[in-house]
Amino acid sequence: MELMRVRTVVPLSLPLKTTCATTLGGFELPKGTVVWPNLWALHMDEREWDKPEEFHPERFLNDEGNLKPKPESYLPFSAGRRGCLGEALVKDELFLMFTCLLQQFVFTVPPGAEKPSLVPYCEAFNLRCQKYEVIGRKRNK
Numbered sequence: 305m306e307l308m309r310v311r312t313v314v315p316l317s318l319p320l321k322t323t324c325a326t327t328l329g330g331f332e333l334p335k336g337t338v339v340w341p342n343l344w345a346l347h348m349d350e351r352e353w354d355k356p357e358e359f360h361p362e363r364f365l366n367d368e369g370n371l372k373p374k375p376e377s378y379l380p381f382s383a384g385r386r387g388c389l390g391e392a393l394v395k396d397e398l399f400l401m402f403t404c405l406l407q408q409f410v411f412t413v414p415p416g417a418e419k420p421s422l423v424p425y426c427e428a429f430n431l432r433c434q435k436y437e438v439i440g441r442k443r444n445k
């Protein structure tokens with residue numbers, strides 16, 4: 305959850321259009337207005353998150369280490385009827401992929417190489433990481 309917050313994969317969601325006149329945050333929107341949600345801004349909002357630029361997975365956990373209810377300001381897959389259709393699939397895939405890799409391998413950077421940059425870049429609608437070199441060593445059983 306923290307990965308998907310701190311480096312929002314689809315930072316500007318997708319553009320949508322109002323199907324009727326409505327109001328949003330005090331603004332009147334006529335029918336046919338293009339609305340483009342900024343999920344990056346939501347996930348980096350200091351009013352919603354303590355030190356939003358920092359990576360703190362524990363912000364989603366309670367004192368017992370269990371998952372807290374999902375904060376309203378956490379929307380990596382956007383929301384509503386046009387929210388991401390792949391959400392359930394993606395969550396399971398990410399969990400399986402990360403746990404499998406981290407159980408099997410120890411990851412390091414090659415000697416003398418820089419750690420992967422945390423500065424992302426955008427390609428089409430997606431945030432991507434810069435290229436980096438990594439060594440994956442199989443863990444001893």
Ligand code: HEM
Pocket residue numbers: 313314317318319320380381382383385386387388389390391393394
């Ligand atoms: C980390 C991976 C992914 C993220 C963070 C993500 C996020 C998003 C976001 C923010 C939207 C825009 C929703 C909106 O307009 O309100 C979207 C739309 C969509 N996503 Fe994903 N997505 C991911 C992967 C996938 C995958 C794997 C699939 C398919 C298997 C998928 C299928 C779709 C579809 C079909 C839409 C359009 C929904 C519509 O307009 O009704 N996504 N996604």
